[in-house]
Amino acid sequence: MGRALLYYELHSRWNRLRARLQRLRQPKYLVGALAGGLYFYWYVFGILMRRPTPGAATPMPGPEHQALLKSLGALVLLVVLLLMWIIPHARAALMFTEAEVAFLFPAPVDRRTLLHFKLLKSQSAILLSALFMTLIGRWSGGNYLFRAVGWWGVLSIVNLHLLGSSFASTLLLDRGISNWRRRLLVLGVVGLVAAGVFLCLRQSLPAPPDLSGAQPDTKVFSALASYVGQVLAARPLPWLLAPFRLAVAPLFAADAKDFCLALGPVLGIIALQYVWVIRSNVAFEEASVELSRKFAERVAAVRSGNWQARKPKKGKRPPFELRPAGWPAVAIFWKNLISAGQFFTGRAWFYLIWITVIAGVVMRSGARHSDGGAFLAIMAVSLGLISVIYGPQILRHDFRQDLRVADVLKMYPMPGWQMVLGEILAPAAILAGAQWALLLVAFLLFPASATHAPVPAVLRIAVALSAALVLPCVDFIALLLPNAAALIFPAWVQLGKDTPRGFETMGQQLILMFGQIIVLTLSLLPAALAGAAAGFIAWFLFGKVLAAAVVPGAVAAALVLAAEAALGVHLLGKAFEHFDWSEGTPE
Secondary structure, three states, X not given: OHHHHHHHHHHHHHHHHHHHHHHHHOHHHHHHHHHHHHHHHHHHHHHHHOOOOOOOOOOOOOHHHHHXXXXXXXXHHHHHHHHHHHOOOOOOOOOOOHHHHXXXXXXXXXXXXXXXXXXXXXXXXXXHHHHHHHHHHHHHOOOHHHHHHHHHHHHHHHHHHHHHXXXXXXXXXXXXXXXHHHHHHHHHHHHHHHHHHHHHHHHHOOOOOOXXXXXXXXXXXXXXXXXXXXXXXXXXXHXXXXXXXXXXXXXXXXXXXXXXXXXXXXXXXXXXXXXXXXXXXXOOHHHHHHHHHHHHHHHHHHHOOOOOOOOOOOOOOOOOOOOOOOOHHHHHHHHHHHHHOOOOOHHHHHHHHHHHHHHHHHHHHHOOOOOHHHHHHHHHHHHHHHHHHHHHHHOOOOHHHHHHHHHHHOOOOOOHHHHHHHHHHHHHHHHHHHHHHHHHHHHHHOOOEEOOEEOOHHHHHHHHHHHHHHHHHHHHHHHHHHHHHHHHOHHHOOOOOOOXXXXXXXXXXXHHHHHHHHHHHHHHHHHHHHHHHHXXXXXXXXXXOHHHHHHHHHHHHHHHHHHHHHHHHHHHHHHHHOOOHHHOOOO
8 A cells, every 4th residue: 555655746746747748838827937047057966066166165163163053053942942932723634636535535545654654755845945045055064965854854854843742732632621721831941941031041150241331243243143152051051951962953964974973873863753743642634634625625715716715704893894886996906905814904004004103113222322223213214125026926806816706896886997997006006005105114213314424403304304295106006016017917927826836837837027117117107207307406596405306206206106107007907998808717
C-alpha cells in the first residue's frame, strides 16, 4: 500500500506539472512564464550565479556574532514550539482532499500508512520553504547547501512537533483535560521555569550598557548585541537552550566538518519526533474528514462567487446605515466596504485617528532631542508613497472581485459609470484613509528644522494639506487601471481567489503591474505640469513665499486628476455596459 501511495503522489505532481507545461501553448501563459523566469533570474538566481567581486564577498559572521545568532535562533525555536502547546483548541486533524478521503479512508489502509503519506506530502512544502529561506538569507554569507539543509531540518522539526503536540492535546481531551486546563498547565510550567531562571540570573546578570547620549550608530548596536549575548550565555540559559541550539546548528556551520557534526543531532531529533508521532495512538480520521469537508465547502463557495465564505459569525455593524432610497453607487460602495472587512467602519477610523494623534504627540515630545521622530516621519512618508504603487494591487474589492458575477451586476437599474464609480470607491476610500493616517504621523513627528534649516509650521501644514488633497485623486486613478485591465483583458487578471496560479500567472501579474505603473506615470504628467504652473504663478503673486505656492499647485493638480478620473469612469462605464464573458472568459 505504501508503494501505491507513493505512486499516487509522484504521478499527481507529475500530472500537475504537465498541465502547467501544456497551458504554455497559450500566448498569455507563455509570455507570463517568460516574464516570471526573467524576474527570478535577475533577482534570485542571478545573484546566486554572480561571481563575487574580489574583496567584496560576504563572509560568515564572526564567532561572537555567530554564537549570538545561534542563541537567538534557539530562543525563537523554543517560543514557536511552546506556542504549539498553548494556541491549538481543536482536535488533531490532517488535511486530505475529498478524493483522498473517498478512496483512502474506506480502503484497508492503517493509520501509520496515512501518516507516512501526509509526511511525504509535507516534504514538498518544506523543501520549497527551505529553498525560499535560503535565498532570502543569501546576504548572511556561508554555504548555500549548508543553509538549505539547515532550514530543512528546522522546518521538519517544527512540522513533526506540530503533529505530535496536536496528537498529545487530543489525548488530553480524551482523558477529560480541557484546552484551558492544558494551557494553564503549560503556562504554569513555563512560569516556574522562568522564575527559576530569573532567580539564577539575578546574581550573575550583567549590567545593561549605558546608552544615554549615544547616537544610533553601529557602536550602539554592537553594545546591545554584546549585552544580549552575555545574557543568553549566562547560566542556566545555555543549558535550557542546548537542544534548540543543536537544531539550528547546521545553519551556522563554517565548513563541511562542522556541518556533518551538526547534522547528526538534527537527524536524531527528527527521528525521535518521528517515532513520537508514529507511535501516538490517536484517532484523527473523524476530525480529518470534518476538516476536509469544511475546506471543500469553502472552495465550492468561492467558485460560486461567495468570496467571503467562512464559519458563521455573529452579525456586526455595517460601515454606515444604507438608506432604502438614494444614489445607487452608494449601495455598491457600501457592499464593498462590508466585503473588505468589519474593521473599515466610521468608529474604527475615529479611534485610529485619535490613537495616532495621541501617540504622535507623546513620541514627538519624547524625541525632541533625538532623530527618532524624524526617522518615523520619513518612514511614514515612505510607506505612503509605497502604498500608491502596491495599495491598488492589494485592495481588490472592486471588479477584480465582482466581475465573475457581471451578469448579475448588469441587471441592476444603473448606468455603467455609476457601477464603476461604486466599485472603485471602497478601495479608494480605504487607501486614502490609511494614507491620511500616515500623513498625520509624518506631520506630528516631522522636526521643526531639517539640515539645520528651520521649517516653518505654515509650510508643514501646507504640504500636509496638499498631500491629503492630491493622494486620493492619485489613488483613484491607480485603482482605475487594474479595473480597466479586468474589464478589457479579463483573461490576464486574477478575478477572485479561484483562479489559475503558478509561475506563469505571477509573470502575468508582473507585466500588468509594470504596465499600470507606466500608464499611471503618464497620467500624472499633465497634473504635475498644471500644478507646477499654478504653483509658480502663486509663488510669484504672493511675494515668492513657498508655503503660499504649495496649496494652489496641489489644487490645480487635483483638478486635472479629477478630470482624468471622470473621463476614466465614463470610458470604463461604457466598457462595462458592453462587457460579455463569451468574448474573453478567463480560464
